[in-house]
Amino acid sequence: MSYRDLRNFTEMMRALGYPRLISMENFRTPNFQLVAEILAWLVNRYDPSADLPTEVDTEQDRVIFIKSIAQFMATKAHVKLNTKKLYMADGHAVKELLKISSLLYTAMTTHQKSGLSEDTSTQKNMELSVKSTDLKACRQLASEITARGAKLHELLGREVELRDLRRTALSQTVDIEExxxxxxxxxxxxxxxxxxxxxxxxxxxxxxxxxxxxxxxxxxxxxxxxxxxxxxxxxxxAYMDEYERVEVDLQKQYSVYVEKHCHLSYLEHQLDLVNEAEHHEHEATESSLKRMHQRMQEAEHRMIRDDITADDMLQIAGTEEFPRPTAEGRKVFGSMSGDAILSDHEEESNPLSSGSELASGGEEDEDEKTLDFSDGDQSRPDSADDF
The missing domain is CATH 1.20.5 (Single alpha-helices involved in coiled-coils or other helix-helix interfaces)
Known part of the structure; x- marks a missing residue:
C-alpha cells in the first residue's frame, strides 16, 4: 500500500458520496467489517439490483462474500479482483477497492462533463482558475495535517504506557532533600x-x-x-625592438600572401572554366563526327544494296566532291580516317562550293598555316626552302 493510493481512494469515496468518513489510519490493521461495508456499498452503487450475501460473521460467510463480489465485478464490469488481498482487509485491499472506486469515479466525472452546458462549463473554468492559486497551499496544508495526525496517533498509542508512569509518579511522595x-x-x-x-x-x-x-x-x-x-x-x-620590427615585416608579408592567394584562386577558377569549355567543344565535335560517319556508312550501304551511281551518292551525302567509286575505292571507302570525315564536315558546312573553290581553299589553308607560324614562332624561316 502506498500513501498516494490511500489518499486517492479516500478522495474518490468522498466524491462518490460514501456516508462514512474513511481515515488513512483505518487500514493500518486488518478491518474486515469496513472492507465488507465498502464493497457492498460500491456494488450497490454500480448495480442497485445486485443480489449479494450480507453475512460476514463466520469465516465461511466471509469467503462466500468475497467470492461473490469478485465474480459479480468480473462478469458485469470486467474488473478482475484479487480475493486474497480483499480477504486480508488491510492496506493491500486498498488497491483492489481502488479499481472499483476509480471506475465509478470516472463514470461520474464523465457524466457531469457531458451534462454541463457551455455557460456552466465557462463558470466552472473561471472558478478553477481562481482557486488554482490556492492549490499549492491546500496541498501543503493537507500533507501537514496528515503528518500531525500520524504523530498524534503514535502518541496516543503510547498513552497506555505513559498513563502508568504518570500515575506512579503522582502517587509517590515528594522528597525535599532529593x-x-x-x-x-x-x-x-x-x-x-x-x-x-x-x-x-x-x-x-x-x-x-x-x-x-x-x-x-x-x-x-x-x-x-x-x-x-x-x-x-x-x-x-632587450628583444622588444627586434620583436616590433619583425611584427611589421610579418604584416607586410601577410598582405602579400593574401593578394597572391586571391590571384591564384582567380586563375584556378578561369582555368576550370576554360577546361570545361574545351570539354564541351570536344564532346560536340565527337558527336558531329559520329553522325557524319553513320551517314556515310548508310550511304555506302545504300549504294551497294541499290547499285546507285556516284552522282546519286553525292546528292545523298550533300556534296559533289566525292570521287567516283572504283573497285579499289570501294574497299577504301569503308575505312575512311578521321581526317576524311573532318573534311566531309567542312564540305557539308558549305555545300555550294565547287572543286576550284576547294582547291583555292587548300592554298588558303597553307597561307593560314604560314601566318599562324609567323605569329606563334619568332624563329620563322626566311624562305620556303628552309622547310
Whole structure:
C-alpha cells in the first residue's frame, strides 16, 4: 500500500458520496467489517439490483462474500479482483477497492462533463482558475495535517504506557532533600558551562590578536609584490625592438600572401572554366563526327544494296566532291580516317562550293598555316626552302 493510493481512494469515496468518513489510519490493521461495508456499498452503487450475501460473521460467510463480489465485478464490469488481498482487509485491499472506486469515479466525472452546458462549463473554468492559486497551499496544508495526525496517533498509542508512569509518579511522595540535591546539581552544571564559555571567550581574544598579526604580515607582503610588479613593468626587454620590427615585416608579408592567394584562386577558377569549355567543344565535335560517319556508312550501304551511281551518292551525302567509286575505292571507302570525315564536315558546312573553290581553299589553308607560324614562332624561316 502506498500513501498516494490511500489518499486517492479516500478522495474518490468522498466524491462518490460514501456516508462514512474513511481515515488513512483505518487500514493500518486488518478491518474486515469496513472492507465488507465498502464493497457492498460500491456494488450497490454500480448495480442497485445486485443480489449479494450480507453475512460476514463466520469465516465461511466471509469467503462466500468475497467470492461473490469478485465474480459479480468480473462478469458485469470486467474488473478482475484479487480475493486474497480483499480477504486480508488491510492496506493491500486498498488497491483492489481502488479499481472499483476509480471506475465509478470516472463514470461520474464523465457524466457531469457531458451534462454541463457551455455557460456552466465557462463558470466552472473561471472558478478553477481562481482557486488554482490556492492549490499549492491546500496541498501543503493537507500533507501537514496528515503528518500531525500520524504523530498524534503514535502518541496516543503510547498513552497506555505513559498513563502508568504518570500515575506512579503522582502517587509517590515528594522528597525535599532529593529535590534540593537535584537543583544543586543543576546549578553546578550551569556554572561549569558558564566557566567553559568564559574560557572560550578569553581564547577568542588571543586568536583575534594572532589573526591581526597575520593579516598585517600579508598586507606588507602584498605591498612588496606590488612594488616589484611596477618596477618590472617599467623595464623594457632587450628583444622588444627586434620583436616590433619583425611584427611589421610579418604584416607586410601577410598582405602579400593574401593578394597572391586571391590571384591564384582567380586563375584556378578561369582555368576550370576554360577546361570545361574545351570539354564541351570536344564532346560536340565527337558527336558531329559520329553522325557524319553513320551517314556515310548508310550511304555506302545504300549504294551497294541499290547499285546507285556516284552522282546519286553525292546528292545523298550533300556534296559533289566525292570521287567516283572504283573497285579499289570501294574497299577504301569503308575505312575512311578521321581526317576524311573532318573534311566531309567542312564540305557539308558549305555545300555550294565547287572543286576550284576547294582547291583555292587548300592554298588558303597553307597561307593560314604560314601566318599562324609567323605569329606563334619568332624563329620563322626566311624562305620556303628552309622547310
Amino acid at each position: 529535590l534540593e540535591r537535584g537543583i544543586a546539581s543543576s546549578i553546578s552544571a550551569v556554572k561549569t558551562e558558564i566557566e567553559r564559555v568564559q574560557q572560550m571567550l578569553g581564547n577568542l581574544g588571543g586568536d583575534e590578536a594572532s589573526l591581526e598579526v597575520k593579516i598585517e604580515n600579508k598586507r606588507q607582503e602584498l605591498e612588496r609584490n606590488q612594488k616589484r610588479l611596477r618596477s618590472l613593468a617599467n623595464v623594457r626587454p
